[in-house]
Amino acid sequence: MVYLGADPSGQLVALKWLHPHLTDDAVAAERFAREVAVAQRVAPFCTAKVITTGVHNDRPYIASEYVEGLSLAAVVRAEGPRTGASLSRLAIGTATALAAIHQAGIVHRDFSPGNVLLASDGPRVIDFGIARALEGTSTITSTPMGTPAFMAPEQIMGALVSPAADMFSWGSTIAFASSGTAPFFADSVPAVINRVLNAQPDLSAIEGDLRDLVAACLAKDPAARPTAQQVIMRLLHSPGAALPEAPVGAPAGPAPWSPPGPPQVSGPQQPPAGYGQQPPYGRQPWGGAPAATPPLYSTGPQGGPPPQQPYGNAPQYGAPAQHSGAQFGGQQGSGGQFGGQQGNAAHYSGPQGGGAFGTGAPQQPWHPATPQEQRKRPWLIAVIAATVALVATVAAVVFVVNNTGEPGKQNVAATSPAPSAPATTSAPPATPDPTPTETPQPTATGVPKTDLAKAVLPDAKASVFSHADDPITLLGFSYKKTKNGDWVDYVKTSSSFRAYNNYLAARMSPNGKYTALRTTKYTSDNWDTVELRDNSTGRTTSIRTVKSPQQAYVESWSLDSTRILINVGKYVGDDFHSSGFAIIDVSDPDAPVRPRVIKGLHKETNFGFDHQQRGVVGITNTVSKQALRFYSPDGKLTRTVKNVGEGEAEVLFSPSGQKFVTDCPGGDNNSHCVFSTASGAEVTRFASACTFQSGWYDEEHLTCWSDTDFRVIDFEGNKVRELATFPEAVGDRLNLYYTRKAGF
DSSP: OEEEEEOTTOOEEEEEEOOGGGTTOHHHHHHHHHHHHHHHHSOGGGSOOEEEEEEETTEEEEEEEOOOSOBHHHHHHHHOOOOHHHHHHHHHHHHHHHHHHHHTTEEOSOOSGGGEEEETTEEEEOOTTHHHHHTTTOOOOSOSOSGGGGOOHHHHTTOOOOHHHHHHHHHHHHHHHHHSSOTTOOSSHHHHHHHHHHOOOOOTTOOHHHHHHHHHHTOSSGGGSOOHHHHHHHHTTOTTOOOOOOOTTOOSSOOOOOOSOOOOOOSOOOOSTTOOOOOOOTTSOOBSOOSSOOOEEEEOSSOOSOOOOOBOSSOOOSSOOOOOOOOOSSOOOOGGGGTOOEESOOOOOOOSOSSGGGSSOOSSOOOOOOHHHHSOOOOOOSSOOSSGGGHHHHHHHHHHHHHHTSSOOOOTTOOOOOOSOOOEEEOTTSOOOOSOOOOOOOOOOOOOOSSOEEEEOTTTOOEEEEOTTOSEEEEEEEEESSTTSOEEEEEEOSSSEEEEOSOSEEEEOTTSSEEEEEOSBOOTTOEEEEEEEETTTOOEEEEEEEETTOEEEEEEEOTTSSEEEEEEEEEETTEEEEEEEEEEETTOTTSOOOOEEOTTOOTTOEEEEOTTSSSEEEEOSSOSSEEEEEEOTTSOEEEEEEEEOOOOGGGOBOTTSSEEEEOOTTOOTTEEEEEETTTOOEEEEEEOSOSEEEEEEETTEEEEEOSSEEEEEOTTSOEEEEEEEOOHHHHTTEEEEEEEOTTO
8 A cells, every 4th residue: 555645844755654454464464564675775766765664553664755757657548658759767877776676676667558657867776576565465457558568488387587577667667658558468367478478579660779769678588688787788789789699599588697786775764663573493403313423404485483593580480481573674586577676685684573564572682583584484385476366367378379389388497508617715724625525426326206204293284295215304394373473383203293482492312312492591690501401311401601681592402412502692673683502512511602703794694504514504594695614613604605595504505515506696596507616606597486495305306395395306307206285375484304215
């Protein structure tokens, strides 16, 4: 909902206010928050500047500069098509705006006549998907108007999307402005999608060089489209600004894109002031002792158990109260599918405490959201649509198209040529040999697809499927029975799963001997603690970690079950700032825990043991182009691998340790880039229909989430098998925790 308002000084503002029926919609709320950061990163001359944000009546709002003028779509409807110099000015102005947007490391994904305002001082590009997030449940059936008519083919097919997709939308928008009709106009959405994928556009209303330029932007192959800068130079008739030639044998998917890097943003990147986030921490497996000492990993698509927050010294009864506010914070997503921004948009790390939209505050600072808490699962399916109601239609379109033989089956997950190896720096003389220890390369035995055992998780309405030959096994899960309820943690027993309600975290060691427990409050003298429980004797030892206001949450166990890695930091305002890590020696629980403070550390860094289980690695899941850093146990930087994407430190490395996986640098949550651990060079990249990357199934397969299943995928993005299925409404409230079996 968008209103015209005024501040106390009389300045007019455009007030965008989350619709009441979306207040409890975590996906819409998250996308709303993310778009604030996106708009703030773009040069103000080409968009509406964000003035302030906040919450009113438990609904977040964004107050932005009021741009007086109608949308291009409205002007064309009222006055007719643009021609001559008017069309040229529109083309140059909008191309300049896109160049600025791309320079900020952002892909708009919803560039269309409705999102171009014709202001008196030139065109402004607005929304970046905000309006669509606000109206995410609006009904659109078969009308050909709207985003689908301006989507690039790769966006419709769910492939990796780059700035080239915006240039396709730009060409479609200029074609619309010149004729009053979208270039792929048809009588229904299925027909529109079919034309975008297969037909040539109608550009008869455009004259001269502009027609050739628009035609180049509407190339089906994104690699053949000019960039925004090339378009500007061509429009200015600059020599040497020739359009790119279509490469011979170019892949169907977009070419890899490396943005110039996100600009510096002053101040903390946080959502509209005043609301809280329910941060799950579900990354470590719980309960149930595995047969030996395999690596553990866990996965959660969106949301998870309660944050590991120690409370004050007042008596605590049972589990701490959970805050059920809409989940706004911390996400990059592939939200362009339903109007949300993705690409290299700025990412929030929303406040972890407070009640819904800030109604209430915790007694002590909240623990940081661990990597899978911070990166919520975006609303993504294999085919991208403009609104939720359009999903089924578009999915049907692609199915029909692929079976009519008109376009043939498109390999949207085609592997692109790997770019040159990322720069790798070391810090001699302390640099250890980055080459992994001699580890036998796992033998690919295939993923079992038949004779699967099925189990139904209690309360969660989810079915899990397993096979004796699976290299991983489910140890536990976390579940919220209602959207606004508390997270309950379930640990595998000999016959079922046991629910735990009175701890912030419970991490069982790989050998099953110990369980590391996070209690609900500081000690009487203000220490945060980890309780180490001997599972055979029941004896519990309290280990002091850091003193208030510092906090420490459990990241993971070492594979040999002798060490516990914890993330240390504190809150600065509403933002948790990680300051480093510490390692607890289980063999000597009385030894002082020594936090390792790391200068210049990104505040949202998550840690995991490295591929050799000797040192520690740090990475964030909120920066789409970054460096993977290796540290010695005492916190010294030993190695840096530049140009990787978002990642989860605990599940980064393959079973052999010879490879690691992140999102592709500058890419989306459905992009996967596999790197060599030894050299840091990219081995392969591919896209999938996943909405959240999880970890490794075996050396040649990954695990990931979709809206309705947890699956195994190959290195072409194809779904190989389902590990779990669940209703769409359950997926946002479920985390699964797996560990690797001995010998795999």
